[in-house]
């Protein structure tokens with residue numbers, strides 16, 4: 001799910017800037033500490049920042065708020081196979097995105113269906 005693409009479009013309509021890997025941030029639950037979502041910075045030069053958190057699909061608590069700088073893509077948390085980096089399994093999924101009055105974003109998650 002791409003977030004911040006609207007601002008990106010307003011800054012550069014050429015569409016020639018590819019998505020770049022600017023690193024990722026993992027949102028972990030403040031209650032049960034499980035990782036619940038990943039934010040991948042895909043547009044590191046986008047001059048915008050986003051306050052984000054995720055609601056935990058295990059206990060209903062939330063992660064702490066994190067500030068993401070740049071355009072980013074959010075996904076559920078993937079468990080990587082350490083012996084084969086291309087083999088990863090999604091264990092959570094993003095099901096909805098809620099933006100509050102302060103323009104802070106909460107991602108709702110659910111357990112991925114195996």
Ligand SMILES: [Zn+2]
Pocket residue numbers: 029030031032033034056057058059060061062
């Ligand atoms: Zn939790």
